Amino acid sequence: MKQRLNCILLIDDSEADNYLDTMVAEETEVADEVVAIERPVDALDYLKTKKDGEYPKPALIFLDINMPGMTGWEFPEVYETLDTDQQGKVIVVMLTTTLNPNDEARAKDSPSIKGFERKPLTHEGLQTIVKEYFPDRI
Amino acid sequence: MSTDPKLLSAILEAAPIAMVMIDREGEIALVNTETEKLFGYPRNELLGQPVEILVPDRFRAAHPGHRGSFFATPTARRMGIGRDLYARRKDNSEFPVEIGLNPVETGEGVFVLSAIADITERKQAEEKFRLVVESAPNAMVMVNQHGEIVLVNSETERCFGYPRADLLGQSIEMLVPTRFRENHPGYRHDYFNHLVTRSMGAGRDLFGLHKDGSEFPVEIGLNPIRTQEGTLVLSSIIDISERKQAEQALQDRSDELARSNAELEQFAYLASHDLQEPLRTVTSFVDVLQRDSHQMRSEKVGTSLRFISNAATRMSELITGLLEYSRVGREGQQVIVDCNTMVNAIQEDLSHIISESRATLNVEELPQLKGCEPELRMLVQNLIINAIKFRTKDTDPSIRIVARQEQRYWQISIHDNGIGIAPEHQNRIFDIFQRLHTKQEYEGTGIGLAHCRKIVHAHGGKIWVDSYVGKGSAFHFTLPC
Numbered sequence: 081m082k083q084r085l086n087c088i089l090l091i092d093d094s095e096a097d098n099y100l101d102t103m104v105a106e107e108t109e110v111a112d113e114v115v116a117i118e119r120p121v122d123a124l125d126y127l128k129t130k131k132d133g134e135y136p137k138p139a140l141i142f143l144d145i146n147m148p149g150m151t152g153w154e155f156p157e158v159y160e161t162l163d164t165d166q167q168g169k170v171i172v173v174m175l176t177t178t179l180n181p182n183d184e185a186r187a188k189d190s191p192s193i194k195g196f197e198r199k200p201l202t203h204e205g206l207q208t209i210v211k212e213y214f215p216d217r218i
Numbered sequence: 219m220s221t222d223p224k225l226l227s228a229i230l231e232a233a234p235i236a237m238v239m240i241d242r243e244g245e246i247a248l249v250n251t252e253t254e255k256l257f258g259y260p261r262n263e264l265l266g267q268p269v270e271i272l273v274p275d276r277f278r279a280a281h282p283g284h285r286g287s288f289f290a291t292p293t294a295r296r297m298g299i300g301r302d303l304y305a306r307r308k309d310n311s312e313f314p315v316e317i318g319l320n321p322v323e324t325g326e327g328v329f330v331l332s333a334i335a336d337i338t339e340r341k342q343a344e345e346k347f348r349l350v351v352e353s354a355p356n357a358m359v360m361v362n363q364h365g366e367i368v369l370v371n372s373e374t375e376r377c378f379g380y381p382r383a384d385l386l387g388q389s390i391e392m393l394v395p396t397r398f399r400e401n402h403p404g405y406r407h408d409y410f411n412h413l414v415t416r417s418m419g420a421g422r423d424l425f426g427l428h429k430d431g432s433e434f435p436v437e438i439g440l441n442p443i444r445t446q447e448g449t450l451v452l453s454s455i456i457d458i459s460e461r462k463q464a465e466q467a468l469q470d471r472s473d474e475l476a477r478s479n480a481e482l483e484q485f486a487y488l489a490s491h492d493l494q495e496p497l498r499t500v501t502s503f504v505d506v507l508q509r510d511s512h513q514m515r516s517e518k519v520g521t522s523l524r525f526i527s528n529a530a531t532r533m534s535e536l537i538t539g540l541l542e543y544s545r546v547g548r549e550g551q552q553v554i555v556d557c558n559t560m561v562n563a564i565q566e567d568l569s570h571i572i573s574e575s576r577a578t579l580n581v582e583e584l585p586q587l588k589g590c591e592p593e594l595r596m597l598v599q600n601l602i603i604n605a606i607k608f609r610t611k612d613t614d615p616s617i618r619i620v621a622r623q624e625q626r627y628w629q630i631s632i633h634d635n636g637i638g639i640a641p642e643h644q645n646r647i648f649d650i651f652q653r654l655h656t657k658q659e660y661e662g663t664g665i666g667l668a669h670c671r672k673i674v675h676a677h678g679g680k681i682w683v684d685s686y687v688g689k690g691s692a693f694h695f696t697l698p699c
Binding site: 093094095096097099100103118119146147148149199200 | 491495498499502503506521525528529643651652653654655656657658659664
């Protein structure tokens with residue numbers, strides 16, 4: 081029996097994208113819980129807030145780049161200042177429509193960003209990511 | 219040792235220049251045929267006459283004195299070093315000469331033999347050279363081996379601000395800026411050791427020093443000129459300030475072009491990204507519907523269709539916004555715009571939003587400005603709409619529009635009591651497609667303020683914001699009077 085991820089966190093300002101990605105993530109059945117948050121600041125609050133005595137520590141975070149207020153580039157900077165028990169063993173994957181060559185170089189400088197995935201999220205794409213980063217889970 | 223007069227006479231006759239021998243009293247003792255030709259006197263009219271008959275009237279009085287001092291210490295030398303010498307013909311005409319003096323001992327005592335060369339042609343050549351230098355369009359400065367200025371033209375006076383008299387005899391370094399002065403004599407000596415026609419300071423930027431202390435960029439050509447006084451160097455100096463300015467202007471323009479190209483590239487990237495986003499949403503939901511519609515709950519189908527419809531509307535808004543944005547400054551017919559009338563019209567157009575949001579507008583007396591009316595209207599309207607849109611949840615929007623006249627422009631400010639903008643976001647709100655809020659919080663294309671900035675820039679003004687989070691914002695823009 082596969083061991084599912086505890087939680088997938090989607091951070092995207094687009095309600096439509098969140099709706100679709102949540103649908104895909106739920107249908108793929110790789111996580112117990114899928115949480116979609118539109119504003120990066122709310123996502124940080126979510127990570128910092130204990131629920132039933134524990135931080136959520138989502139196994140997988142999908143982060144959009146072009147977001148109002150705080151971009152996907154600024155998010156990891158703040159994210160990395162969180163206590164490690166709030167970060168957990170989380171893998172941050174940037175989810176973007178167009179990959180600017182500058183963006184890729186910038187992402188490599190950020191230790192939290194582990195990989196890229198093109199929008200829209202697909203069932204196959206999500207399964208590949210889980211296999212790659214959580215080989216013991218599948 | 220004495221000299222045989224016959225032998226002496228034979229030697230004089232063979233000489234190609236005029237030779238005159240005088241005795242201690244200054245009387246002419248011997249002349250050759252060249253002397254007769256040069257001065258126009260037959261020999262018999264010269265012999266026994268004082269040598270002063272060959273001297274122009276104006277120098278005649280001083281001549282016996284010079285003569286006396288030569289006889290006092292007779293050594294072979296040139297006459298009148300440093301002075302221009304002239305001789306007089308029988309017909310009273312003058313001509314420039316160069317004279318060599320040689321004491322000659324004879325049985326009858328010491329005589330002086332003068333060799334007189336007519337240098338009219340050389341003087342004419344020199345004069346021609348001087349005229350050429352004088353009429354040159356560049357500053358021309360000639361220096362000797364000691365670096366002393368021996369010749370300048372009037373362009374030099376104009377270029378460096380010194381009258382000629384203040385330059386002649388001075389060190390050339392006076393025209394070199396202080397910071398280069400130390401190295402200059404070294405360069406100068408190197409040049410005198412390798413005399414070739416070339417430009418000065420290959421690869422270096424050269425500057426001249428004006429009398430008023432200012433510096434100007436120059437280009438300098440060097441030409442060695444060999445003369446009887448030794449080698450001289452003629453420098454041709456061109457003030458290239460204008461060229462440098464033109465080069466700078468060209469550089470500025472190409473920098474500006476590169477900047478605007480980079481902006482355009484970024485714009486294309488952002489525009490394609492923001493335009494693709496709703497399109498991708500449509501495609502994604504259509505895919506979902508195609509794949510799953512037969513087993514989907516009607517609620518999910520409805521949601522998908524709502525997203526598709528919203529995305530299409532958004533796409534249309536983006537395209538309209540981009541089109542308007544790209545038109546700024548293109549069809550701007552400049553007219554006098556009465557801002558009071560304009561703001562009244564905007565208030566009428568927005569009456570629905572204003573009453574719905576319970577906003578109050580307090581508009582002070584506004585100026586008349588020159589500009590493109592539809593653009594100025596779009597500018598002010600966008601700012602008013604923003605002031606209403608970004609209101610706090612619990613306070614009715616209150617907007618105040620004021621104008622203030624500065625020296626050369628009007629500043630118009632639109633104050634609101636809305637949510638305000640955090641300092642870290644204030645500089646990017648005018649960039650296109652920059653949004654601070656999700657579409658769910660505040661609807662928008664991210665074009666509005668970029669559009670405002672483009673309009674203000676097209677009118678030669680500036681736009682900025684003062685804002686405090688939770689207290690409100692004041693958008694200011696300036697337009698020339």
